[in-house]
Each structure stands twice: as C-alpha cells, then as structure tokens.
Amino acid sequence: MTARPLFIFAGLYLLVLYAPIVLLPLFAFNDGTVIAFPLQGFTLDWFAALLDTPALHDATLNSLIIAVSTAVFATTLGLFAARAATRYRFPLKGGIVGFIMLPLVLPEVIVAISLLVVLMQIGIDPGLWTIILGHTLISTPFAIAILQGSFSNMDNSLEEAAIDLGETRWGTFRLITLPLVTPGIVASLLICFTISLDEFIIAFFLSGNAPTLPVYLWGQLRFPARLPVVMALGTILVALSVILLMIAETYRRRGLRRAGLKDTGGFL
Amino acid sequence: MTDAPLIEIEGVEKYYGDYHALRGITAGIGAGEFFSLLGPSGCGKTTLLRAIAGFEDISAGRILIAGRNMDGVPPNRRPTNLVFQSYAIFPHLSVAENVGFGLRRAEMSTADKRRAVGEALEMVGLGQYGGRAAHALSGGQRQRVALARALILKPKVLLLDEPLSALDKKMREQMQVELRRLQRQVGITFVLVTHDQEEALIMSDRIAVMFEGEIAQLDAPEALYRRPASRKVGEFIGMMNFLPAQVGVSGVTQGGIAVEVAGLGPTVLQSAQCPGAARPGAAEVGVRPESLTVLFDEGTPAAHRATGRVDEITYYGDMTYYEITLEGAPKSVQVSARNMPGRRLLDRGETVALAWDPSSLVLFC
Numbered sequence: 001m002t003a004r005p006l007f008i009f010a011g012l013y014l015l016v017l018y019a020p021i022v023l024l025p026l027f028a029f030n031d032g033t034v035i036a037f038p039l040q041g042f043t044l045d046w047f048a049a050l051l052d053t054p055a056l057h058d059a060t061l062n063s064l065i066i067a068v069s070t071a072v073f074a075t076t077l078g079l080f081a082a083r084a085a086t087r088y089r090f091p092l093k094g095g096i097v098g099f100i101m102l103p104l105v106l107p108e109v110i111v112a113i114s115l116l117v118v119l120m121q122i123g124i125d126p127g128l129w130t131i132i133l134g135h136t137l138i139s140t141p142f143a144i145a146i147l148q149g150s151f152s153n154m155d156n157s158l159e160e161a162a163i164d165l166g167e168t169r170w171g172t173f174r175l176i177t178l179p180l181v182t183p184g185i186v187a188s189l190l191i192c193f194t195i196s197l198d199e200f201i202i203a204f205f206l207s208g209n210a211p212t213l214p215v216y217l218w219g220q221l222r223f224p225a226r227l228p229v230v231m232a233l234g235t236i237l238v239a240l241s242v243i244l245l246m247i248a249e250t251y252r253r254r255g256l257r258r259a260g261l262k263d264t265g266g267f268l
Numbered sequence: 269m270t271d272a273p274l275i276e277i278e279g280v281e282k283y284y285g286d287y288h289a290l291r292g293i294t295a296g297i298g299a300g301e302f303f304s305l306l307g308p309s310g311c312g313k314t315t316l317l318r319a320i321a322g323f324e325d326i327s328a329g330r331i332l333i334a335g336r337n338m339d340g341v342p343p344n345r346r347p348t349n350l351v352f353q354s355y356a357i358f359p360h361l362s363v364a365e366n367v368g369f370g371l372r373r374a375e376m377s378t379a380d381k382r383r384a385v386g387e388a389l390e391m392v393g394l395g396q397y398g399g400r401a402a403h404a405l406s407g408g409q410r411q412r413v414a415l416a417r418a419l420i421l422k423p424k425v426l427l428l429d430e431p432l433s434a435l436d437k438k439m440r441e442q443m444q445v446e447l448r449r450l451q452r453q454v455g456i457t458f459v460l461v462t463h464d465q466e467e468a469l470i471m472s473d474r475i476a477v478m479f480e481g482e483i484a485q486l487d488a489p490e491a492l493y494r495r496p497a498s499r500k501v502g503e504f505i506g507m508m509n510f511l512p513a514q515v516g517v518s519g520v521t522q523g524g525i526a527v528e529v530a531g532l533g534p535t536v537l538q539s540a541q542c543p544g545a546a547r548p549g550a551a552e553v554g555v556r557p558e559s560l561t562v563l564f565d566e567g568t569p570a571a572h573r574a575t576g577r578v579d580e581i582t583y584y585g586d587m588t589y590y591e592i593t594l595e596g597a598p599k600s601v602q603v604s605a606r607n608m609p610g611r612r613l614l615d616r617g618e619t620v621a622l623a624w625d626p627s628s629l630v631l632f633c
Contacts, residue, residue, distance in 0.1 A: 160323060161356035165370035165421065166344045179360050 021238060028231040035227055046232035056233070059216035063197055065128060066212060070135040070196035075188045077136070078143025079181075085144070086151040097144075104141040111138065112205035119206070126208035134202035139192040146191065150184030150255060183255025190248035194241050213237065272335060274299040274457055275320065275425060280329035282315055282481075289315045291481040292329070297459060299424075302451050304460045304468040307478035308504070313461045314429055316478075320459065321350045321427050334424060348425040349418035353433065355410045357402045357417075363389070364398035366413055370421045388416040391450070408439045415447075419454060426451075428460045432467065444470050465505050469493065477501050493556075497543040499632045502554045509560075509601035511594075513553040515546055515633065527631060529553045531594030531601070532574050535626045542631040551633045557589065557604040559628035563621040564611060570623035576601075578618045590614055592622070 028047070032040035050056060084090075085097050103111060115134050116126070124130065158180070162172040200214040207215050217233060220226045273296030282290035290312045297303045305313040318324040320331055322343035331338045333347055343350075349370075358366050368385040376384070389395050392412035397405075405413065411431060418426055431447075432440045448471050451458045462468050468475045469489045476486045485497040496502035499510065516526035524536040525546045532553075539546065563570065579600050580591035588607055593600040603622065605611075614620060 155354050155356060157352040157354050157356040158358060160343070161350070161352055161358075162369070164321065164323075164343050164348075164350045165417065166373055167369075168344065176358060 024231055024238060025235045027228060028235040030228065033225055033228060035231070046228045049229050050232055050236075053229070056216060059211050059213050062128060062207075062210050063213040066131050066135060066203075067193045067196040069132045070139055071189045071193040073132065073136045074139035074143045074192040075147075075185060077140050078147045078188055079185065081140070081144050082147035082151050086148055087156070100144060101141045103138045108138065108199075108201040112202045115202070116205045126206045127210050130206040130208075131203050131210075131212065134206055135196040135199055138199070138202065139195050142191055142195060143188040146188045146252070147181065147184050149252075150181040153256065154180050180255070183251040186251040187248040187255075190244045190251070194244045194248075198237065198241060273297055274301075274334060275459070276332040277316075277320075278330050278332070280316070280319065280331060281327045282312070282319065282324065283327045289481055290319070290326070293481075293483060294329075295476055295483060295486060297425075297457060299457055300455050302448065302458045302460070302471055302473045304462060304472040304475045305478060306462055306465060306468040306475050306504075309463055310480075311478040312481040313463075313478050317350075317427050317429055317459060317461045320425070321348050322346045323350075347423055348427055349421055349423040350427045350429065351411075351414045351418050351431050353430045355414040355431075355434075357405070357410050357413055359403045361402055362398070363394065363400045363402055363405070363413055366402050367398075367416045367420055369417060384420055388420040391419070391453075392416045407435050408443065411435065411443060415450070419450075419456070423456065425457045425459060428458060430461055430463070432462075433464075440467075447471060469505070477504060479504075494628075495541070495543070495630060496554065499552060499554065502630065502632075507557050507602055508554045509557065510552045510554055510632075511597055511601065513551045513631065515548050515551050515631075517548050525631065527551070527553065529629070531576070531597030532572070532624060533596075535572070535629070537626060537629060537631050541627070541629060542633060544633060546631060546633050549633075551631055554630040554632060555601070555624070555628060557602040559624060560592075560601065560603045561623040562590065562603060562605045562614065563623055566621055568623070570621075572624050572626065574622045574624060576620060576622060578614050578616055578620060581613065581616060583613070588613060590620075592620065594622075 026039070027035050029042055029044070030039050031043035031045070081097070081100055085093065112134065115130070115137075119126065119130055154177070158176055159172050162176045163169070167175065198214065199212075200218065203212040203215050204218070211219065213233070217230055220230050275295075275297040277293055277295045277297075280290055280293040281288075293312075293316060305316060307313045315324055319326050320333075320338075322338065322341060322345075326339075338346060358369065361369070364382075364385050367388050368381055371381045371384060374381070385398065386395070389398055392415050394409060394412050394416065397409065397413075402410075402413065411434075414431070428447075432443050435443060444467055447458075460468070460471065469492075472489055474486065474488050475492055477484045477492065479500060485492060485501045487495075487497075492501070492505055496505060496508070502508040502510075511532065512530045514528040516528070524538050525542060526534070526536055528534050532555075560574075561570075563573075574594050576592040576594040576597075578590050578592055582589040582591075586607060588605050590603045590605065591600045592603050607613075
C-alpha cells in the first residue's frame with residue numbers, strides 16, 4: 001500500500017489542526033482551575049460564571065451589534081457590486097473588482113493600523129462604528145464572492161423573459177431576481193456575521209473602550225484563574241461559528257438546486 | 269392584398285461602437301406569416317430579432333408593428349413575445365406558474381386564468397404537467413413550456429431565437445413539424461431566427477437570408493433554392509455546384525443568353541436565370557446535385573448530355589452522392605441519385621453519362 005504514508009500524514013495534519021480546538025470544550029467542562037491533565041471531573045460552573053460577568057455581557061452586546069451591522073452593510077454593498085460585475089460591462093471593470101477584493105489578501109494588522117491612523121487624523125474616536133467600518137471593509141469581498149456565484153448562475157435571459165412577458169423592472173427584480181439570489185444573500189449574511197464575530201485584530205485596534213467578545217477574551221488571559229471561563233466562552237463561540245457556517249452552506253446549496261444547477265464546489 | 273405588412277422594417281441600422289451590425293435592413297412581414305431570418309452566426313439576425321422585441325435600440329431607421337412606430341416602446345409594452353434560445357424557464361416556479369406568468373397583470377378571474385393556462389398547456393401537449401417543477405423538465409418539454417408561456421398572451425408576433433438548436437436531431441425534426449402546425453393553428457405571425465438552412469426551408473413561408481448585417485435575398489423557400497440571387501446564397505442554401513462558364517460576345521439577345529459551360533457545353537439561358545445583369549466574359553454557372561441525372565441506362569434519350577468519371581461515393585441510404593469530374597471541367601461536381609429498388613450503385617472510376625436541363629442552371633456573372 002503506497003497510500004499508507006499519505007493516510008498517516010493526513011491523520012497527523014488533522015490532529016494538529018483540530019486537537020487544540022477539541023481541548024477547548026474538554027477544559028470548559030473540567031472541574032479544576034489548572035489547564036492540565038488529568039481531568040478533574042465534570043462541571044458547568046464555568047458556563048455559570050459567564051452568566052454573572054457584566055463586562056462579558058457588554059462585550060457580547062457590542063459584538064452582536066457590530067456583527068449584525070457588518071453583515072447587513074457588507075451584503076448590501078456586495079449585492080450591488082456582484083450584480084454590476086456579472087451583468088454590465090464598463091471600463092476598468094477588472095481593475096475595479098480586483099481593488100474591491102484586495103482586503104481579502106491584505107494583512108489585517110496593516111488594515112487595522114492604517115484605519116486607526118486615518119481615523120485619528122480626522123478626529124473620529126474609536127468605537128462601535130469604527131469597528132463596523134473595518135469589518136465591513138474586510139467582509140465585503142466575501143459577500144461579493146458568494147453573490148457573484150449566485151448572479152452568474154442565473155441566466156441573463158430570465159430577467160429579459162419576465163420583462164418580455166409584461167413585467168416591470170421592479171416586478172422582475174421582486175419576482176425573478178430576488179427569489180433566485182436569496183439563498184446567496186442569506187449565505188452572505190451568515191458568513192459576514194461570523195467573520196465579524198470572530199475578528200480580533202481590527203476590533204483590538206479600533207475598539208476604544210467598547211471591547212468585542214474576542215477582545216474581551218484576550219483581556220481575560222491575563223488572569224490565570226479566569227482561564228476555564230475563557231475556555232467555556234471559546235467553546236460557545238466555536239459552536240456558534242460552525243452552526244452558522246453550516247446554515248450558510250445549506251442555503252447556498254439550496255440556491256443551486258432551485259436554479260437546477262450542479263454543485264461545482266462553491267465558496268466554502 | 270393592399271394591406272400594409274404587420275411588421276415594417278425600414279432602413280434599420282445598428283452600431284455597437286464601431287461595429288456595424290445591421291446595415292440598412294428593409295423588409296415587410298405579413299400578418300399570419302411564418303418568416304425566418306437565416307444566416308451564419310454574426311450576420312445580425314439575432315440583433316434584428318431583439319430589435320423587433322425591443323431589447324436592442326436601433327441606431328437609425330424604424331420598426332412599425334401594426335402601423336405603430338415602436339421607437340422608445342419597451343419590450344413589456346410591445347405586441348410581441350420572445351421565445352429565448354435558452355428558453356429562460358423560471359426555475360423556481362412550477363410549469364403552470366411559468367405559463368401563467370404573463371397573465372399576472374391581466375384583468376381576469378383566477379378561474380379564467382387557470383383555464384387559460386390549462387388550454388395553453390393542452391395546446392403544446394403538456395396537459396398533465398402543470399404541477400411539475402420547471403427544472404425537472406426535459407429539453408423538449410422546456411421548449412413547449414416556453415412556447416405556451418409566450419402564446420398565452422396572444423401576441424401579434426411571436427419571435428423565436430434559435431428555438432430548436434439545443435435539441436437533439438430527432439427531437440428537432442419533430443418540433444419543426446409541430447411548430448409549423450402550431451403556427452397554422454393559432455394564426456399568429458412567427459419570426460424565427462436560425463442558422464440551419466434546412467430548418468428554415470421546412471418551416472417558413474418566406475426567408476430572409478442575411479450576411480454581414482444585410483439581407484442578401486428575401487424569398488419563398490422554393491424561389492430561394494431554385495433561383496439564388498447570388499453565389500453566396502446558393503452556397504449557403506443546400507448544396508450547389510459551380511462550373512466556370514463563358515458568356516458569348518454576341519452575348520445577351522432577345523432569345524436568351526448564349527453561354528459555354530465547362531463540362532456541359534454550349535447552351536442558351538433565359539434572362540430570369542441570371543440574377544443581376546448578364547454581360548459577356550467569364551462567369552459561373554450554378555447547378556444543384558439533383559439537377560444532374562445519372563443515366564443508369566446509357567440508351568435513355570436525353571436532350572442534353574454530359575460525360576464524367578466517378579471519383580467518390582457517399583451512401584446515405586435513401587440517396588447516394590457521387591463526386592463526378594465532368595469531361596472538360598476543372599473540378600468535380602456533386603451529383604445525387606435516389607436509391608430506387610433494382611438500381612445499382614456506381615463504382616469508383618466508372619465513366620457515366622449524365623442528363624441535365626438548361627432551365628435548372630443559374631448564371632452568376
């Protein structure tokens with residue numbers, strides 16, 4: 001079997017990738033303040049501790065406000081950009097689209113520092129809105145990538161056919177375009193929400209005195225006694241991310257099925 | 269008939285930037301006519317169809333439908349409906365919802381709408397399919413749904429953009445006959461775009477052959493086939509052999525045009541057989557493969573004979589095509605023969621006699 005070394009390699013690879021994440025729930029339910037084996041026993045204390053930490057509640061609220069706003073802004077911008085990119089021809093289109101997609105590969109630290117410098121220069125204090133701005137900037141490329149898929153899967157003549165059959169432009173958008181790209185919109189909202197919820201660097205630089213969940217988590221690492229609580233919070237965040245991404249992917253696939261198309265791998 | 273045509277196309281021009289897509293198209297399409305726009309890809313036929321539908325603005329000229337100038341009238345306000353090449357069936361709606369889509373804005377009771385949808389589906393032979401999901405249909409069924417969806421609005425004109433090109437050969441042949449029958453039944457003017465000359469010949473009352481943004485010839489199928497107006501049209505419609513010819517110096521007289529045709533010999537053609545003006549000098553004569561008759565029995569009397577050698581044989585079952593080099597001709601010609609019971613196939617290298625008739629020739633000067 002020549003494939004055996006490859007199997008071993010793949011197994012090790014997955015272990016290194018996911019073992020630390022598996023440790024998270026393990027110690028979140030462990031009845032001991034020290035993060036070390038052997039495990040001490042099962043407890044829900046750490047999750048209970050989450051409930052009576054007011055600072056955590058503020059951070060959670062901040063994160064939710066930011067994530068929801070980011071998802072809505074990025075998806076709206078992505079919707080316009082993706083439609084323009086797939087339906088119209090205009091000068092410098094390739095360059096413009098490339099420019100919008102650039103934050104995908106820019107180091108986040110650079111984006112964060114530049115944003116901070118610019119905001120300080122024009123005299124805007126860091127806070128929720130500045131984080132929303134930064135997160136929208138980095139999420140929009142993802143929204144465009146997902147929505148471009150939805151639009152390019154849609155036959156141009158569908159919209160023309162609806163108009164030919166007597167519908168107005170608005171009616172065509174409502175009855176034909178929107179239902180066919182809705183799964184893409186839902187997928188984009190969920191993915192942008194998740195990106196914003198997990199993002200640390202930009203939030204760290206731009207948060208001022210309104211920390212998000214990841215920033216709060218990082219702050220807690222200074223107190224060793226709080227470590228199991230951090231583990232519990234991390235467990236919730238991981239679970240939430242996985243669930244949201246699964247829902248997003250389900251919607252994307254449903255969209256393909258509705259359009260009667262084969263799945264070609266998609267974005268995720 | 270003194271009525272104006274239903275669709276009047278007058279000097280229509282279309283530019284895409286520098287590209288001149290339509291170069292002065294003028295044509296009239298009568299009510300109830302099955303009209304085809306035929307040409308190779310890029311000849312402007314689809315652009316013209318989309319201009320009639322209202323999806324393309326025209327740079328100059330005008331299009332009138334039922335006497336009304338269509339300039340500035342959007343597609344949803346024109347008395348036309350278009351069947352798209354991809355059919356454009358709405359994938360998230362059922363078959364019945366697709367067919368009834370155009371009735372959404374009609375002032376009809378729900379029951380009447382449902383009846384109209386049922387009738388439209390019945391008409392295209394999909395009576396039982398109303399509840400099906402549209403994306404679960406086969407190619408031929410999609411085609412029928414697209415037809416029913418367009419015809420339910422009872423348009424004055426039905427425009428069809430290469431509607432059969434996505435179907436396989438058997439299905440296509442079946443739909444050709446069916447479309448023709450449907451058109452006679454509803455009596456609506458059909459304008460069909462196609463690059464398939466056979467399809468155009470089978471279905472149309474009249475055909476406009478287009479090359480490079482211009483109409484090269486507009487005629488009934490038989491006239492188009494028998495009397496192509498140019499060598500290019502003759503080549504595009506069916507198969508045509510071209511033989512070098514010499515128009516006599518005494519040239520064109522009352523009695524006809526004296527021509528010496530390579531491989532066939534001297535003959536006299538009527539002026540109707542020469543599109544454009546005949547003039548003395550080098551020319552070409554076009555002859556269809558079936559207009560040269562192989563004389564399987566040498567003794568058959570024939571007023572005009574030629575002799576040639578069989579170079580190649582292509583057997584089609586009902587027909588055989590022979591590539592024959594005529595004596596005195598520089599290159600071979602295609603000759604078709606029906607494979608009748610008891611008739612043998614010729615051999616390669618065999619010398620055969622052919623009969624021909626001067627009335628079947630076309631002279632291109």
